Amino acid sequence: MENGSTIRKDLELLGLEEIEGFKYFYCPVLSVIYLCILILSIVIVFVVLANPSLHEPMYILICNLALNGIFGSSIFFPKLLMDLLTSTKTISRDGCLTQSLFILFYVYLEIMTFSVMAYDRYVAVCHPLQYATLMTSVKVIKVLIGSSLVLFILLLVSILLTMRLTLCGTQIKNIFCDNMSIFILACTDTTVNNIYGTFITIMITCFFMLIIVFSYVRIYIVCLRLSKESRHKAMHTLGTHLINFSIFLLGFFFVAIRHKFGPINLPVSAQVGLCMPSFVIPPLMNPLVFGVRTKALKSKMVLPFKKGGCTSKTPAPN
Template identity: 50%
Template structure:
């Protein structure tokens, strides 16, 4: 059996081979999507950090979310683009493990960020008078750093357990490496690695769903007791955050379906579609949704674009946005 182990060999990404026929189309599409994600996310981060009126917990968390989107897409798109250009479908075992670490860390940390954002909105709507005391910028930064450290330690442990597994195969039904795809190639009993990885994902999903459902249920109950104007602001917040959260959960559902159907001979293209949803859709839609639906942020983004690129179109768009700029100093968006 030892001779069958191939942990030192390159792994083959079957999804890249599937894309070979239309590789230039996929390459252009990947470049456009990646640049769009990075540019829009960077604009939001620059606007938040350059405008003192946006130095509030909610906007810090939004910046953290879109920065994580850059991190996740950067762990995926650059190599995909290079592979498509060079017609290379191989990746070394070490690089595969590193990519699996980054991809998994992105997903786990995304869950942490959604939990923090839901809890922040719960405090803002349900405890408005004590909000400034209960949650400050310093506390939010500490929570962000703490949640990242915890996520990194757990993901690193899971990936290290996978790294030590001897592999008997080298063909991945994907266009990138993820932890579970490597585990299924193991020659030996990988129950410990599978159990630990599954436990981390289930724990984070359970906490994220519980905190989100609890927070927005409390917000909904408050909406029933307040004025019509306050109710509209709270519902606007509710819809914005839940929309992003559901987009992320759909991506995770696809990954769950993919591995539950591991014994079914699915086409490689379906494996690819199921797995890339979480890596493409949230980083793409997070800056779009928060940049459009969060009034104060939308106003400042348009102002920033108008100042840096004074095109006539920004003047037309900014007029209706300025009518809601008074909301920029409130916590209900």
């Protein structure tokens, strides 16, 4: 590691040097991807908010996923594009810590939303008579807001613990900042950071994963006892959720692999390649999959086009 980072305030993002030579390829491609994410997600949010019939727990949760996709991709794409266009390869330490906090919040907000969605489907399939009282829109909104606040506080503590460290290096082998990449540059004791980081990662991830696994297993067991038509409907919904959750896990897996091999001199290009999917695949695929496979949402999304088509076919008066 480079010495003297206590004097130098800026940190170097080595990943930007790695891809700068291809910036005229990356900039248009990343701009199109970001624009697609924004358009698809905003359409989902607008359709849900504009239609009172969709003000139900499941659609509120889909809307939350879309909003989180906008949030997560907006942490990543605009800065990356600006850095490539201006050939900037550094970031201030405060900016790096802020980006790290928002990235952590985006990841855990995603898995939290999926866990609430899994529980919502569990109640709907396994306890249909109690669904109207157990799962209401107001309760779901309160759970989302309350869980988000708790997550933000827990993650903020992690960032504050990193902030107190003295760094002896300035080079981050990535195109963005994350908490792990910062505190491995420290030349002071990071035991507290490691213990706290491991604790909240295991606690949060295991808690949400247990809810998801329990809910989907129970749904599958109940589906086996349903009539053919009811089973098909339940399995279609379950399949949609599992597809999207698998997409998220794929991105999460890439980040986990990167952190596992990061300290072992993994090439910068490989680290960039492992991290990129987590900001591209889930935000892009979530609105696509839910928009196509959720019947009520799909019908509301295509309704304006149908109306437009009908209007254009109406004969003009003589």
